[in-house]
Amino acid sequence: MTMRERLDRAWPSLVALLGTVGVVLVLLFIFGDNTGDGTGDDLGDIVVGDDPEFEEDPADEDDEPTGEPTDPADPEADESGEDAGESGDENENGEEPDPEPTTAPPELRSPVGIANQTAVQGLELRAQERLEAGGWEVAATSGFEGNVPATTVYYPPGMEEQAQALSRQFPEIGRVEPTFEGVNQTRLVIVLVEDYSDVVDG
Template sequence: MGDRLQRLWPSLVALVGTVAVVLALLWYFGDDTDDSTPDDVAAGDVSGAEPPATEPPATEPPATEPPATEPPSADPTGPVTADPEAREPLGVLNQTDEPGLEEQARERFEEGGWEVAAVSEFTGNVPETTVYVPEGMEEAADALMAQFPEIGRSMPNVEPFNDTRLVVVLVDDYLDEVESE
C-alpha cells in the first residue's frame, strides 16, 4: 500500500495544483466571458462598441419615487421636460436594423434639451430600450425616462459602456413607440 501511495503522490499533487490554478483563474477573471471588447471601448468610448456577451443581470429599479421634473401643469397632455440641472450627457446606441435611428434619436433628445455626446450602431442583445446608468446619475436617468417614456427601463452601467454618461440603447420597441406618435 505504501509503495502504491508513493507512486500516486506526484499525480495527486499535480491534480490538486491544477484544480487550485483553475479556481484561482475563475475567481480572478470572474464571469467576464467577452474578451473581444476593444480596449478603447473598455476605456469608455462607445463609438463602434460591441455588446457584452450576455445581457447583464436584471436589477429592480430603486424603490424611491423618481423626482418630479416639472410641476404639473393645467394641460395634462403637455410634454414633460427635465430640469436642466438634472440632465447629464448621453450616448445613444442603435441596436435596431433601422439605419440612422441613432441620429434621429440624437435630434429628439437634443430638441428636448439633452446633450448627446456620442452616437453609434450597436450589435447586442438588449431586450428593450434601456438607459445604462453610471453610479451617481440615477436622478438624471429618472428625468430622462420621465421626459422620454419610450425608454422602458434603466440598468446599472456595465462594460463596455462609457461610465461618464448615460448610455441609451435603442431597440425595436423604441422605433415602434416613436413611429406611433
C-alpha cells in the same frame, strides 16, 4: 560597389518601408480616436471593451416591479371597488394610463450617448434629434450589437437621478438600469431596441 549601386539595391526596400509606415499612420488616424472624451462618433466612444457584443442577464428582466393579480374569487376585492371596471385611474381596457412626460430640469440634463441595437438605419440620429429638441446634449452615437430586451438608459454610479429624469421626459425610454462593464462610465448611455422604432414610427 559604388554608392549609386547601393542606392539602387536599397531603393525597393525603402519604398516598401515607407509604404508600410503610411498604411500604419492612416489606420491610426482612422481608428485611434478611442479615448472616450465625447468627441468621437463611433462605437468605441460608447463601448470601450474588446468585445462590443453584450448580452444582458435575463434576471434583469425580472427586476421591474409587477403588480399581484387580484383573485376574482376574493370577496374583499369585490367589495373594495378597486377592480379594473371601477377604478378611475384605469382606461377602458383596464390598463393604467401612461404618465404624462415631464421635462427634466436643466441641472439634470447631462450629456448622453446613443447606441442603436436595431437594424433600422439612422435610428440613433432620429433619437438624437428628439433628445436635443428636449434640451439634452448628445455626446456620441453609434451602432450596437447586443441582446438588450427593451430600450434602456444605463447610468454610471451617481447618475441615477439624471437617468430617471430622462426616462420621465421620454417615456419611450422605459428601462433605467445601472451601467455594465465595457460601456462609457462617465455619462448616460441609451441603447435603442425595436420598441423605440415602433414609438417613433407610430
